[in-house]
Amino acid sequence: MSDSGNNKKRVLIxxxxxxxxxxxRAFIKDIYRADIAISGEQxxxxxxxxxxxxxVDLILLDCEMPVADGPAVFKMLREDPLxxxxxxxxxxxxxxxxxxxxxxELEPEGYITKTATREELLGYIAxxxx
Amino acid sequence: xxxxxxxxxxxxxxxxMAALVFNIVLYILTCALGTDQVHKNxxxxxxxxxxxxxxxxxMLDNIFRHSDRFDTPAAIELLxxxxxxxxxxxxxxxxxxxxxxxxxxxxxxKVITPINQAIVxxxxxxxxxxxxxxxxxxxxxxxxxxxPIWVRIVLGYIYELYFLFYVVILFVKYGKTLSSxxxxxxxxxxxxxxxxxxxxxxxxxGVGSNILFNYFGAVIGLYIFYIGVETPDxxxxxxxxxxxxxxxxxxxxxxxxxxxxxxxxxxxxxTPINAVxxxxxxxxxxxxxxxxxxxxxxxxxxxxxxxxxxxxILDFSKIExxxxxxxxxxxxxxxxxxxxxNMISTRADEKGLLLExxxxxxxxxxxxxxxxxxxxxxxxxxTNAVKYTEKGNIYxxxxxxxxxxxxxxxxxxxxxxxxxxxxxxxxxxxxxxxxERIEEKRNRNIEGTGLGMSITxxxxxxxxxxxxxxxxxxxxxxxxxxxxxxxxNWEELGDYENAINERRxxxxxxxxxxxxxxxxxxxxxxxxxxxxxxxxxIKQTMVQIDTAESGAAGLELTGKNKYDIIFLDHMMPEMDGxxxxxxxxxxxxxxxxxxxxxxxxxxxxxxxxESYISSGFEDYLSKPIDSGELEAMLxxxxxxxxxxxxxxxxxxxxxxxxxxxxxxxxxxxxxxxxAGIKSSGDLEFYKTVLKVFYETIDDKARELxxxxxxxxxxxxxxxxxxxxxSARIIGAMAFGEAAQELENAGRAEDWxxxxxxxxxxMGAYRGFKELLSLVFAEQKTDxxxxxxxxxxxxxYDRIRSxxxxxxxxxxxxxxxxxxxxxIPEGERSKWDSIMSAFDRIDYDAVLEVLxxx
Numbered sequence: 006m007s008d009s010g011n012n013k014k015r016v017l018i019x020x021x022x023x024x025x026x027x028x029x030r031a032f033i034k035d036i037y038r039a040d041i042a043i044s045g046e047q048x049x050x051x052x053x054x055x056x057x058x059x060x061v062d063l064i065l066l067d068c069e070m071p072v073a074d075g076p077a078v079f080k081m082l083r084e085d086p087l088x089x090x091x092x093x094x095x096x097x098x099x100x101x102x103x104x105x106x107x108x109x110e111l112e113p114e115g116y117i118t119k120t121a122t123r124e125e126l127l128g129y130i131a132x133x134x135x
Numbered sequence: 136x137x138x139x140x141x142x143x144x145x146x147x148x149x150x151x152m153a154a155l156v157f158n159i160v161l162y163i164l165t166c167a168l169g170t171d172q173v174h175k176n177x178x179x180x181x182x183x184x185x186x187x188x189x190x191x192x193x194m195l196d197n198i199f200r201h202s203d204r205f206d207t208p209a210a211i212e213l214l215x216x217x218x219x220x221x222x223x224x225x226x227x228x229x230x231x232x233x234x235x236x237x238x239x240x241x242x243x244x245k246v247i248t249p250i251n252q253a254i255v256x257x258x259x260x261x262x263x264x265x266x267x268x269x270x271x272x273x274x275x276x277x278x279x280x281x282x283p284i285w286v287r288i289v290l291g292y293i294y295e296l297y298f299l300f301y302v303v304i305l306f307v308k309y310g311k312t313l314s315s316x317x318x319x320x321x322x323x324x325x326x327x328x329x330x331x332x333x334x335x336x337x338x339x340x341g342v343g344s345n346i347l348f349n350y351f352g353a354v355i356g357l358y359i360f361y362i363g364v365e366t367p368d369x370x371x372x373x374x375x376x377x378x379x380x381x382x383x384x385x386x387x388x389x390x391x392x393x394x395x396x397x398x399x400x401x402x403x404x405x406t407p408i409n410a411v412x413x414x415x416x417x418x419x420x421x422x423x424x425x426x427x428x429x430x431x432x433x434x435x436x437x438x439x440x441x442x443x444x445x446x447x448i449l450d451f452s453k454i455e456x457x458x459x460x461x462x463x464x465x466x467x468x469x470x471x472x473x474x475x476x477n478m479i480s481t482r483a484d485e486k487g488l489l490l491e492x493x494x495x496x497x498x499x500x501x502x503x504x505x506x507x508x509x510x511x512x513x514x515x516x517x518t519n520a521v522k523y524t525e526k527g528n529i530y531x532x533x534x535x536x537x538x539x540x541x542x543x544x545x546x547x548x549x550x551x552x553x554x555x556x557x558x559x560x561x562x563x564x565x566x567x568x569x570x571e572r573i574e575e576k577r578n579r580n581i582e583g584t585g586l587g588m589s590i591t592x593x594x595x596x597x598x599x600x601x602x603x604x605x606x607x608x609x610x611x612x613x614x615x616x617x618x619x620x621x622x623x624n625w626e627e628l629g630d631y632e633n634a635i636n637e638r639r640x641x642x643x644x645x646x647x648x649x650x651x652x653x654x655x656x657x658x659x660x661x662x663x664x665x666x667x668x669x670x671x672x673i674k675q676t677m678v679q680i681d682t683a684e685s686g687a688a689g690l691e692l693t694g695k696n697k698y699d700i701i702f703l704d705h706m707m708p709e710m711d712g713x714x715x716x717x718x719x720x721x722x723x724x725x726x727x728x729x730x731x732x733x734x735x736x737x738x739x740x741x742x743x744x745e746s747y748i749s750s751g752f753e754d755y756l757s758k759p760i761d762s763g764e765l766e767a768m769l770x771x772x773x774x775x776x777x778x779x780x781x782x783x784x785x786x787x788x789x790x791x792x793x794x795x796x797x798x799x800x801x802x803x804x805x806x807x808x809x810a811g812i813k814s815s816g817d818l819e820f821y822k823t824v825l826k827v828f829y830e831t832i833d834d835k836a837r838e839l840x841x842x843x844x845x846x847x848x849x850x851x852x853x854x855x856x857x858x859x860x861s862a863r864i865i866g867a868m869a870f871g872e873a874a875q876e877l878e879n880a881g882r883a884e885d886w887x888x889x890x891x892x893x894x895x896x897m898g899a900y901r902g903f904k905e906l907l908s909l910v911f912a913e914q915k916t917d918x919x920x921x922x923x924x925x926x927x928x929x930x931y932d933r934i935r936s937x938x939x940x941x942x943x944x945x946x947x948x949x950x951x952x953x954x955x956x957x958i959p960e961g962e963r964s965k966w967d968s969i970m971s972a973f974d975r976i977d978y979d980a981v982l983e984v985l986x987x988x
Contacts, residue, residue: 012894022416022977023974023975024410025410026976027408027976028413028414029634030943032413033903034944035898035899035902036297036895036898036899038941038944039943039944040941041196041943041976042941042976043976043977044976047978050941051941054939054940054941094960118736119410123412123413123416124869131895135891
């Protein structure tokens with residue numbers, strides 16, 4: 006119970022690669038309460054399970070996932086009244102201008118490349134969660 | 136009507152037949168030797184046919200209409216006249232089509248082509264109409280004399296002139312795009328052909344007729360075309376050129392695609408490397424086994440090198456793919472110089488190279504250009520110089536000259552000269568080619584992709600400059616370039632080079648050791664850790680140190696003892712440094728009224744020195760204290776007779792580059808161990824300081840929370856100020872920065888900032904406890920007791936509810952907890968299944984495993 010039940014902000018990491026998700030969690034767990042979902046479906050199930058008063062403050066959403074990719078999951082999140090207000094930051098391994106353009110058209114909170122270091126990631130999240 | 140006088144019909148027949156034969160020969164030539172693929176050739180063949188048909192018509196016209204020998208029916212005579220007109224329209228029209236083929240990318244072709252076609256059709260319609268009309272109103276006599284003059288002018292001149300004019304316009308507008316051969320040939324041929332056509336037309340009026348031109352003009356024109364541009368040789372050549380061009384284009388495209396691929400791949404490669412390095416960082420932070428830590432450190436070194444190489448490739452491929460842009464901004468050249476000097480000094484020092492700087496003092500300081508790329512270019516050249524120089528020196532010069540053409544532009548002249556291995560003349564071209572490294576064998580121990588110089592060159596080229604090299608093999612090289620930059624402000628750079636040289640010299644001078652065992656100094660600081668650091672930093676000088684933890688305690692000591700120097704912390708609770716200094720000077724009967732007092736401060740902003748001196752201090756030292764600066768201060772302010780040469784050269788025991796095993800868990804964490812060891816003087820001391828930091832976390836955190844909740848800005852700021860110093864000493868730089876921000880906010884009583892940042896900051900602060908416990912806490916036992924059935928049942932229940940809640944953190948905690956136990960034999964396979972599901976973060980699978988039994 007080390008990182009629950011206090012007033013840490015809550016971040017949900019959605020990435021189909023458990024190793025990467027774990028790494029991100031390890032990066033941020035000292036400062037944020039971080040949960041992991043390895044698919045869009047799991048993420049939405051999770052978001053419905055979380056009690057309203059402990060709601061997720063930010064979602065880090067991987068762009069490249071099988072079945073439903075990041076943009077698809079994003080659309081699902083936006084259509085669901087329960088999740089539509091949660092800010093989403095995309096994680097992308099391949100930040101080509103075309104992909105970034107496609108992502109940014111969805112008007113997410115932002116995007117961050119998977120090459121980001123721990124400090125960059127924390128700084129970025131901290132900025133979004135002010 | 137005026138008849139052709141003195142011309143025999145036979146003459147017309149022989150001229151006409153001769154012209155026809157020439158035409159047929161030309162046609163056969165183009166068929167037999169032509170290059171059918173080229174569309175112009177097909178058009179040319181058609182043109183010969185039209186000219187031939189024209190010749191026949193003209194011949195028939197001359198024989199049957201103009202000659203008296205035949206009594207030609209009126210209907211045929213009219214037909215012949217109109218056919219002459221019509222075929223001339225066709226000829227000029229087709230000529231214009233043929234000429235169009237010489238030019239590429241005609242702008243208005245889409246509009247002009249239908250207009251031209253409509254005009255040709257209208258001429259046909261008009262001819263038919265005139266023919267019917269004239270036949271209907273024919274009342275005997277010479278039918279062609281009755282044809283009104285406007286018909287002759289419209290059909291015989293206006294249409295033809297329209298197409299001729301169109302061709303002339305084409306030449307005027309696009310003539311420059313033609314090769315001179317095609318241009319001259321077509322111009323000459325056009326003139327001759329048109330001459331023929333015009334004479335032919337004049338002939339229909341019966342004036343100025345020239346039988347030679349009449350029949351041969353067009354044919355001669357066609358022969359000129361044939362020899363000039365339609366010969367198979369020339370067409371083959373053109374075709375080869377086209378093919379080469381296409382080949383080049385597709386090669387360019389392939390190259391571009393390759394660069395794109397490389398740029399994308401580098402990114403793809405960088406992502407997993409980063410993951411590897413990131414996970415490795417976690418190992419370095421969390422693992423306790425020394426062997427594993429050594430392995431992980433090796434991974435880190437290799438990984439960082441790899442990342443550097445990939446970044447090089449990425450940069451290069453971005454340039455290749457045209458993805459790098461030059462982004463000019465206003466910048467201060469002194470910042471660039473300062474960064475470059477700092478960067479290169481470290482590297483040069485490591486290799487024991489001497490650095491010489493030469494920066495033009497009158498150089499304008501504020502410029503407009505792409506600062507990042509300018510810096511990257513010079514950095515590449517400088518690091519290259521250091522890389523390939525084993526001994527000797529590196530000379531780095533920046534000068535400028537005014538650009539002649541614009542009073543607001545200057546040329547930056549950058550030169551880097553080294554005494555490195557140099558480059559053989561035959562190797563010079565390799566320097567600038569991609570991926571090639573000079574003397575591969577000899578330099579194989581030098582890291583790099585071989586792209587550095589290529590990147591440098593490309594960047595310079597993009598900024599409108601070029602790199603120049605002079606090199607003597609075995610003696611050294613000079614790299615220099617001239618780069619145009621706009622001047623924003625002509626303020627001069629000033630004596631920058633001296634300032635830098637001075638600073639570097641200072642550094643060296645004070646490295647010489649001294650001792651002063653008779654000297655006695657007092658250090659007053661509310662932070663006990665600072666006092667310890669201070670003591671450690673000057674331990675080698677054997678100076679006697681007294682310490683006090685508050686201004687009041689310090690004043691008590693100054694009343695009793697005579698000191699050579701007093702170091703006063705600025706920020707202290709109750710009585711700060713300035714107040715303490717004032718009271719010290721008021722101790723008129725005390726022994727220290729004239730003792731030099733140095734201020735210790737963490738707020739080393741520019742102008743600080745002046746303000747401290749005006750407050751009565753002799754000088755100030757910024758924290759974290761640099762041992763060199765502190766020793767310099769001692770030499771400056773201690774009485775000279777107390778300073779001595781060291782008795783014997785003590786070997787410096789602590790190498791700050793070696794991190795001892797017990798501190799390995801901190802590698803890669805937010806605590807920079809190397810910086811910490813450096814700022815605290817030696818390793819043993821660093822460990823003490825670190826331990827104090829670790830042990831006081833709980834108390835101090837409670838205190839800070841208390842002041843925060845009470846909104847006691849003053850005490851909060853003072854405590855956080857002290858914490859900032861401690862953080863910097865142990866090497867927790869980022870944490871120190873955060874403390875600095877909070878301190879600023881506290882001083883400004885910025886409650887908004889404090890309330891939003893304090894909790895996170897405290898989280899990080901308390902987080903150090905966990906991190907440092909890796910160093911200081913007792914070792915855990917390796918194998919725990921076997922878990923009882925009851926324990927397992929409880930654990931399964933907890934895992935189930937955690938998996939149902941999809942609570943990753945809770946699951947991880949439970950599994951961590953279980954690592955203290957040995958899993959009973961009977962539960963092993965179930966446990967392993969749970970672990971494997973957990974590894975995949977598959978909550979459903981975890982529940983499935985639990986449900987199976």
